[in-house]
Amino acid sequence: MIARALHLFTFITLLFCAFTPSANAQQAKIGFQWRSVELRGKAYIPLEQIKSFYQLQESKRKNQTLTLENRRTQIEITIGEQKIRINRATFYLSEPVIESADTIHLSALDLRSLIDPVMRPAKVARDQIFNTVVLDPGHGGKDRGSAKQEASLTLSLAEKTRELLVNQGYRVVMTRTEDQFVSLGERVRIAQAEANAILLSIHFNAGQKNTHGLETYIISAREPHPAAASSVTLATAVHSRSLLYLNDPMYGNQFQIVDRGIKHAKFSLLKGVSHPAILIEAGFLTHEEEAAKIHSEAYQNALAKSFVRGIEVYRASIQKKP
Ligand SMILES: [Zn+2]
Structure with missing residues (x-):
């Protein structure tokens, strides 16, 4: 339990520290508060927060599949599946997409380890210059x-x-x-x-x-x-x-x-x-x-x-x- 709390704290801190004024001055000023919920014993983040953080708009919903878009990215999320499509490439998730209380949730682990590096490569990996x-x-x-x-x-x-x-x-x-x-x-x-x-x-x-x-x-x-x-x-x-x-x-x-x-x-x-x-x-x-x-x-x-x-x-x- 302590480990999970620490884990999440690190995640929040990482995202918070990496958020720069150029992306959205207003949001950066007030900070972004990630609030997780526990579902099936794992930390999950409600989709509304993810949409707000990455400035994604819902562009389509068909049955269990939801399409979100911002200027550079299109994401397809299907409730119950353990994979997600980002810019038409398939990514396998560590935990399934869960709908709870009429809200779609993605696991904090997938958000931190998979979705964030795809959405913001420059923020996550800028130290790893190579030749x-x-x-x-x-x-x-x-x-x-x-x-x-x-x-x-x-x-x-x-x-x-x-x-x-x-x-x-x-x-x-x-x-x-x-x-x-x-x-x-x-x-x-x-x-x-x-x-x-x-x-x-x-x-x-x-x-x-x-x-x-x-x-x-x-x-x-x-x-x-x-x-x-x-x-x-x-x-x-x-x-x-x-x-x-x-x-x-x-x-x-x-x-x-x-x-x-x-x-x-x-x-x-x-x-x-x-x-x-x-x-x-x-x-x-x-x-x-x-x-x-x-x-x-x-x-x-x-x-x-x-x-x-x-x-x-x-x-x-x-x-x-x-
Ligand atoms: Zn082989």
Whole structure:
């Protein structure tokens, strides 16, 4: 109970301190009072407060789904679901959306750890300036990955990404450059040897033969991590660019890759690396049609470009003056 109260206090303080006069002078002057309620044993924040803090307007309501908008963001919230859509990308929540006493509530944990870094990247992550990108092609050597050819495909995609990043002036460190076995511990060590860096771990997925789509993992919101908020911002930028570059004819491709969302996991790689870090599962090799797309140069080139663009967007957003 004490832990929860402290937790919430930190959350309130964090948001309060980060609120700047330029955003809304009147509100900043009087301060913003977050008031949580306890639902199903967890701290929840009523939607009215969230709307007011982020200056969101309700633009649509259909059955259980509510759409909120401000100048830059569109949010879709569905009562009872444990996911939310922000600017058309899916994010998995740690707690479900609850309606209580005719009011929609989001958990304080999700608001602090997920929604705030997406809504206000410059406020949350402005200290994490970097120039090094650690690329981690999954598997290799005796570890062939979870599906046929995963190890060689991750390396080829990482190499394409490296070339583009170097052209943009980034320093790139690879956890492997050949078809060799590198333990997870060694991958963490390589990434941790860099002072200011971000990490992209590249994988392809395996599952039931009908399962397909792209998903991105970040460290679990329940896991204390120094770069948790920055990782959310990085995941948002890379995940949404990946889907855009693969699917939007404006970017020259129509691969029709499904958005499986940004998800939390307790992967030891994400846990062990203290930099902003994400793990991308860039499609299913066990899905016949999707595997054919993944093997094409066009698919890999689009993904490599989208990773670089996502990294650029992330860097620009954290460098913005608050
Ligand atoms: Zn893998």
